[in-house]
Amino acid sequence: MPNYRRIWCPGGTYFFTHALRVRHGNDLLVRHIDVLRDSVRTVRRSHPFQIHGWVVLPDHLxxxxxxxxGEADFALRWRLIKMLFSHDVPADEWRSKILLRRRERGIWQRRYWEHLIRDDEDFRRHLDYIHINPLKHGLVQRVSDWPYSTFHRDVEDGLYPLDWAGDPQADVDLYDD
Known part of the structure; x- marks a missing residue:
């Protein structure tokens, strides 16, 4: 059995990947983007955190x-976000007998990827990765065409030009999901 270890750093900056349990052909996150946004807003009111970058794709974010x-409990925040989202979307997914017995929805993968940001270069690399993701997955021809991203906010703030990574033939050296 794998030994998952999380790094708990009070006041830390983290990169996360959360995926749906069923990914192929699943557009639940963008289909219910308003529910996800409301879930995040609700959790931020009671358990604050700053969003530096965010992208929601059909089956992962x-x-x-x-x-x-002084705060390090990111797990609580994610548990609440996922719980609120799962509670507020229609229960139309297939569930195994085990999930039914446990009264679980089975929307999200049990595990998620977490990475503690170490320095400015690490921060920038992960922010770029977030924003390039819709292009990488072939969802758009230009990063600016994807509506579910903080890229647009960052363009307004002058962090990126509107045409950043707009060439689908460009060689972008970022690691895979």
Missing amino acids: HCLIELPP
């Missing part, structure tokens, strides 16, 4: 968030 000074 990536984000870069910063916890308040």
